[in-house]
Amino acid sequence: EFPHLFNTILINVTSFFRDPEAWDYLRDQVVPTVVLPQGHDQSLRVWVAGCASGEEACTVAMVLAEAMGRDAFRERVKIYATDLDDDALNTSRHATYTARQVESVPAELLTKYFERVGDRYVFDRELRRSIVFGRHDLINDAPISRVDLLLCRNTLMYFNAEVQERIVSRFNFALNEGGFLFLGRAETLLTHTNLFLPVDLKNRVFSKVTRGRVRDRSFMFPLPKSFTNDVEPGVEPSLSGAAFEQSTVAAIVLNAEGLLVQFNERARTTFGLNARDLGRPIQDLEISYRPVELRSGMEQAAVQKRVIIHRDVAWNPPGASSATLEVRLIPLQNDRKEVLGIMVSFEDVTQMKRLQTELMTFNQELETAYEEVQSTNEELQTTNEELQSTVEELETTNEELQSTNEELETMNEELQSANEELETINEEL
Ligand SMILES: C[S@@+](CC[C@H](N)C(=O)[O-])C[C@H]1O[C@@H](n2cnc3c(N)ncnc32)[C@H](O)[C@@H]1O
Structure with missing residues (x-):
């Protein structure tokens, strides 16, 4: 108290x-x-x-x-x-x-x-x-x-x-x-x-103290609450800092001189960055060229003041499963639209890519199935038409048989009456 x-x-x-x-x-x-x-x-x-x-x-x-x-x-x-x-x-x-x-x-x-x-x-x-x-x-x-x-x-x-x-x-x-x-x-x-x-x-x-490169700058990150003083005067942890640190997308921040000034937990685990990398020029770090060459994009983002996106970047970390990344270089600007630095985010889109590929395969299969159904349908239609004409032929043959039958019946009756006439003549004789 x-x-x-x-x-x-x-x-x-x-x-x-x-x-x-x-x-x-x-x-x-x-x-x-x-x-x-x-x-x-x-x-x-x-x-x-x-x-x-x-x-x-x-x-x-x-x-x-x-x-x-x-x-x-x-x-x-x-x-x-x-x-x-x-x-x-x-x-x-x-x-x-x-x-x-x-x-x-x-x-x-x-x-x-x-x-x-x-x-x-x-x-x-x-x-x-x-x-x-x-x-x-x-x-x-x-x-x-x-x-x-x-x-x-x-x-x-x-x-x-x-x-x-x-x-x-x-x-x-x-x-x-x-x-x-x-x-x-x-x-x-x-x-x-x-x-x-x-x-x-x-x-x-x-x-x-002037040093060529201060290697011990492990303090650019938001600290876990446990690090802060117990008697800290009513200070709330910075929301934006916590959001950056805990983001599920790996991200790093470079200042206007191209020095690495911040990275979050996901970047730390994905690219093996550590506190010693803070304050170092980006070109001295592996992340400047792997998984994708960043320097030209950084310049472009800063000069054109727009987000530069590298899509479908393959990431094959040793000992871990490969992934596909979407890398965005975002110019960080103040109210006067001056570029203060660049944030680079590395979004793991492997899952999305897999789903996209699966969806494409499924679509193709669906299209093939549709075409097969279509051709089967056409075949059925042809068969149906053939059947129809066979039925018609049969009907015609039937009618012909019918008329032949009728003719035969007439002939039979004629023969019958001729027979009867012959029988009468025979009796008279
Ligand atoms: C005692 S005053 C010092 C004022 C002045 N520097 C002086 O010496 O007269 C301490 C100041 O530190 C600020 N402060 C406390 N925690 C801080 C933090 N985490 N970041 C920035 N300022 C903080 C307080 O708001 C307060 O204004």
């Missing part, structure tokens, strides 16, 4: 410049030394994971705008602020705060970046436009990619070690080489220290 109550009360707690010392460190050490030296035309991507009511996203926007200037900020920066809680996201989107909420904003920044409307403070509209608030479940959803700075403060602590391990692994995947992770004061990277190096432990700033 107590942890639940504790979480219910504290789960959305946040504030501008929470832990000011850590923000000073970020502003003075991380922003100038790492973020700014990037090319002037290069975009800067920031992910605020577990943003609650948006104060943290506004804080990082102000820090960057101060460092780069408004124009460069507007042109180069994109801040993705995500949370599981829809109510908190709605509040974030309004970006309007009470006097009490903005108390922790330094006075000069408050004047510069907030407009007072009545008794509320509205966050700078220009800066606000660079922030995209969206729903994202850290446990179940694939991470936002190519991020330069990732803030996930006072959120990891709600998950148990196993879940944290998985999320941290995804964070490694999400960050660009040289990217930074900024955690909350009460948090530390419990595990997977091989994926991040502490830059300043006190302020919880970590840098991504």
